[in-house]
Amino acid sequence: MSNTNYIGKALSRVDGPAKVTGAAKYAAEFNVPGLVYGYVVSSPVAKGKITKIDAAEVLALPGVLQVFSHENVPMLALLDRSYKDDVAPGGSPFRPLHDAEIKFSQQPVALVVADTFELARYAASVLKIEYETVAHETDLETKRGEGFEPGTGKTGFVPPPPPRGNPDKEFENAVHRIDQEYVHGTQHHNPMEMFGTTAEYLDGGKLNVYDKTQGALNSQRYIRQIFGLSKDDARVISKYTGGGFGSGLRPQYQLFMAVLAALELKKSVRVSLTRQQMFSFGHRPHTLQTVKLGTNADGSLAALHHHALHETSRFEDYTENVVNWSGMLYQCDNVKLGYQLAKLDVYTPQDMRAPGAATGLFALEVAMDEMAYAAGLDPLEFRLRNYADRDQNLDKPFSSKKLRECYHEGAAKFGWEERNPAPRSMRQGNMLVGYGMATGVWDASxxxxxxxxxxxxxxxxxxxxxxxxxxxxxxxxxxxxxxxxxxxxxxxxxxxxxxxxxxxxxxxxxxxxxxxxxxxxxxxxxxxxxxxxxxxxxxxxxxxxxxxxxxxxxxxxxxxxxxxxxxxxxxxxxxxxxxxxxxxxxxxxxPNLIKQKQYSLHAHNAVFVEVQIDEELGTLHVTRVVNAVAAGRIMNPKTARSQVLGSVVWGLSMALMEETVMDHQFGRYVNHNYAEYHIPVCADIHDIDVLFVEEEDDIVNPLGVKGIGEVGMLGVAAAITNAVYHATGKRIRELPIMIDKLL
The missing domain is CATH 3.30.365.10 (Aldehyde oxidase/xanthine dehydrogenase, molybdopterin binding domain)
Structure with missing residues (x-):
């Protein structure tokens, strides 16, 4: 219909000028007439109940308008426990200020509203609340063997397929075998923009709600159901979001707080969360995985077992597709996949960039590297030898798959052929040098x-x-x-x-x-x-x-x-x-489901990494990364490259830095701040090359485009882990890789 050909051009962001000049407004930046401020009070205990709230001293402060808690929040539709947002897992979603019960540390227990933010913050700090505590459980390690298999309560969750072939027998008969556990701890999203909502109260009780969200309609549905509002009564606006990574998929509790206060006080109200409170909802769950691989004499996979156990809250069954990727990424006729949850006294985990795949592929791809060494094969050759031309989970062909080209083009750009296969064999001065690689795959939907x-x-x-x-x-x-x-x-x-x-x-x-x-x-x-x-x-x-x-x-x-x-x-x-x-x-x-259901729809990538490790100090640097991505039609190579660059940085962060540490004595995350929850800075990032492999696909959608925001992250953490082994001869199976694991 057109030959103007804007699609596929490397064009600069049209919203770039607004962002760099400050013209782009975020949820907590809309200044509306008569605005007042709410500050959230968080529970210091992990489990128990509130026995007393004494708000008299706070309410006596000039300028304090109200203290909202379970004692004075109108019930409205809050009693309807069947409510689900667009991406809710199975179970009963958390209801802020619903009752006296404490379900997790940092649970919001009150909202102080005042004329100024500073006054609201001070008043919240002196609000007197008494608690009765009971024993809590926050340690996933204590739940080994107690996991349960979840139902299909969450949109997008696909239970692992039943076993195929005879995986137990073939594993025992395999020429080469590995059987290992792979672990990563809890990780939090930490977008730069913290969650905030400005609820503008209009004549007639209508609201304009400026919310930090990844789905304005999802936020609107949430407040409509809870507060009994019509679409005309509650307009939600979210023009810019300063990072989400999945944390904004579900409505967070500051939205409820702001709308509640605005409707009750008949005033415009802003509620912003602190950085510490950003750790009070949603996270990539602490996960324990076991992978067993067996190969035949020629290096072909004879058997594959992959089992995962991760945490969920007491009130919702949060699920991820962790192990399914292992049944379709490589050719193997004998596969057994298992997936279980364990309930803990924490808030429900939440989708975090490439949920499930970031976890499962880390384990699989490190295991594949271990298996390659056990079988005496180059890690790239081992993957090519077990290349899957068909999705065996679904028994369907791929709509398109250029992973083999990702391997070849990525390896050529990286210089993989220069790799000496022996661990600890490559050096540069006092630095041990290691090369590692891994694969990624993500749904194209x-x-x-x-x-x-x-x-x-x-x-x-x-x-x-x-x-x-x-x-x-x-x-x-x-x-x-x-x-x-x-x-x-x-x-x-x-x-x-x-x-x-x-x-x-x-x-x-x-x-x-x-x-x-x-x-x-x-x-x-x-x-x-x-x-x-x-x-x-x-x-x-x-x-x-x-x-x-x-x-x-x-x-x-x-x-x-x-x-x-x-x-x-x-x-x-x-x-x-x-x-x-x-x-x-x-x-x-x-989507053309009739057409698409005949195929398996995925984007793929291959990641190649160089690390340098100081042999005496154990300090680790990721000096080069090549990420070759096959994701259908690339709409804009400039913005697409930026997406993959950010993905690689996150993969590095996952491999080397990110971990939210729980003090199980108190059931509380102890490093809930930017100072101690470590993420990369510019000095941590060196050369990153992004290659887009040409791939045409007229089945996925009329534009032929596959998403790249998540697949670009996959394989990075595993490739770094594999490069660390090549450099040092020490196999790390638990993330993040810090100095203590290398010395």
Whole structure:
């Protein structure tokens, strides 16, 4: 329909100027008239109940408006324990201020509202609350052998398939065998923007709610159900999100607090969480995994066992697809996969960038490296020897799979052939040098999404969808799609998002936004194009009078005949001649399930890493990374590369730094701050090369795009771990890899 070719161009972010000048406003930056402030009080105990709240002294402070707790919160729909948000696991979601019971440390137990933030914070610090405690359990290690198999209560969770072949017998008969445990501790998302909500109270009791979220519609559904509000009563707006990584998929408790206070006080209220409170909800769960691999004499996999046990809360069964990847990434006819949960006195874990895969593939890919050494094979050759051309879990072909090309192109760029296979064999001065590699795989999915387009008489196109922007480049990608399909210059397109008044779109997560919303934008532009053609044919002397839609194209602001480009009409003139101020169209995009269900849909990558380790000090540096990614059509190589760069940094962070440490005596995370929850700084990051392997796929969605925000992280932590073994000869199976594990 267009040959303008914006899709695939390395264009700068259209929202970049707004972000660097401060024009982009985040949830806690909207200053509305008469704004008052709420400060959350957190429980110091992990389990028990509140026995007394004495708010008299606090309420006597001039400027303190109210102290909300379970003692005075109106019940409303809060009693409805059947409520689920869009991504809730099975069970009963946590209800803030619902009753006196304490379920986890740092649970919100009160909200102090005052005229100023400083006063609210001070008042919260002197609020007197007494607790009765009972014994708590927060240590997953004590739950070995007590795990249970979850049901299918969470959207997206796929229980492991039943065993295939005879994995127990074939493992015992295998020529080479390994049987090891792999562990990573709890990790927290820690986006730069902390969670905050500004609830603007309007005439008639309506609300404009500015929320830090990855799904404005999900936040709206949450407060509508709890407070009995109509769509018109509660508009949720989220134009920019300063990092989410999954933490914003579910509505967090500051949203409930702000809306509650605004409705009760009939005032505009802002509630912002502190960095310490950011550790009070959601995390990548502490997980224990065992992997058993057996190979035949030729290095082919004879048997594969993968079992995972991870934590969940007492009130919800949080699930992840941890082990399923092991049954489909490599060719193996004898596979046994197991997955269990253990209930602890913690808040429910939550999706965190590449949930399940980041955990499961770490274990699998380190085990594959161990197996390669046991079988006397190069780790890359071992993976190629066991390459899967078909998804054995589903017994379906892949819609596309260029993983083999990822291996070859990545290895060539990295210089893998220069690797001496013997551990501790490569040095540079006093530094031990190690090369490691690993594989990643992630779902390529599409969700139902809507979009609306409006072309004004001055040639400006406005595109709207209720999707979100968490830093992934959504503003830019959708602008490119609209400009491409209507042949307009980029500066003539204004893409708007993050508003519940716009057409519905899914939460931004799962690496599905480009496919889902992008297809909706494409469909809406094509619907508008058909309207414009009909209007053009009504113009006097129209050169397009007898043209069919497939005979025309939109190029450089014109609607013209494909085979005779000289026969054209200026798009802006079409609207003006119609006598209308604008021409509009909307569309919804749905996945083609009939077509897609015949295939296994995935993106893949191969990661190659060089580490240097000081032999005496044990200090570890990741000096080079090459990440080769096959993710279908790359919409914008510049923003896509940024996505993968961030993914690699996170993979490094997971491998070497990230761990939330629990003091089980108190059931409390002790390093709940940026000072002691370590993440990389610029000095930790060296050379990162990103390669996009060409891959065409007309099955995944009409745009042929697969998400890259998550697959780019996968394989990084395992590749680093494998490189550490190659450098030192010491096999680390528990993340993060700190100096004490190397000395």
């Amino acid at each position: 599409q969700q139902k999404a809507g979009a609306k387009v409006s072309l004004s008489a001055d040639g400006k196109l406005t595109v709207q969808s209720a999707t979100n922007e968490i830093g992934t480049g959504t503003y830019t990608i959708m602008t490119q799609v609209a400009a491409e399909y209507l042949g307009l210059p980029l500066e003539a397109v204004d893409f708007q998002l993050g508003d519940t008044d716009f057409p519905a779109a899914p939460v931004q997560g799962g690496s599905w936004t480009a496919a889902s919303v992008g297809t909706a934008v494409k469909n809406a532009c094509e619907a508008l194009g058909e309207k414009l053609l009909k209007l053009a044919q009504q113009m006097e002397g129209s050169p397009l009078k007898d043209a069919k839609f497939e005979d025309v194209e939109f190029v450089n602001g014109q609607l013209r005949l494909r085979l005779d480009p000289g026969q054209a009409v200026v798009v802006r003139d079409i609207v003006q001649a119609s006598g209308e101020t604008k021409v509009e169209a909307d569309a919804t995009a749905m």
